[in-house]
Amino acid sequence: MDHPQTPRILAPHLSSFQHKHVRILGKVLQLRGETAVLDAGGNVDMVLNRDCHLAVGHAVEVIGKVDGNLQLRVQAATDLGTSIDYAAANAVVEATHRHKEIFYD
Template identity: 50%
Template structure:
């Protein structure tokens, strides 16, 4: 049975379990440096941005990307979701998707 999540929601603590896989992560942008961003998603994560990225320092961002061996994420898609995001709720949703995989896992 080949069940897997297409882009599971994670926080920084799950990075090492998803090396080489595409994930979704939401965090607060803490630093922008050229083609890299740093976000806080229950821990610091480095995002390698693509040219389409338009993030704002201090705002929350949703990133869909591939986890690299160094635990950075190569962004495939980025979205600035503003400043009014409840990061505690985002972390809880990520945790619940891993605790209750039977609800969130799709058949491929």
């Protein structure tokens, strides 16, 4: 089975990935019913699915699709707790964009 590519991105990359599936890691800032705000090098508005169980202040890795309004429609979310090295995680994202031919089409 073919899985869609999910390039790792940060908030500043959202506009380059409209209508594409992505992977993003950040800190949950707010939960508001069906939506949440993630800090991933800037704020990312997310539209949650029923399976999302997020906690404010926790790191989360999200796979989702960027919509036309630059919101992330969450398909899967993994809580990574509270002890994440965001600088290292962001450095990985930047490296994947510098050498994107290795990581995605």
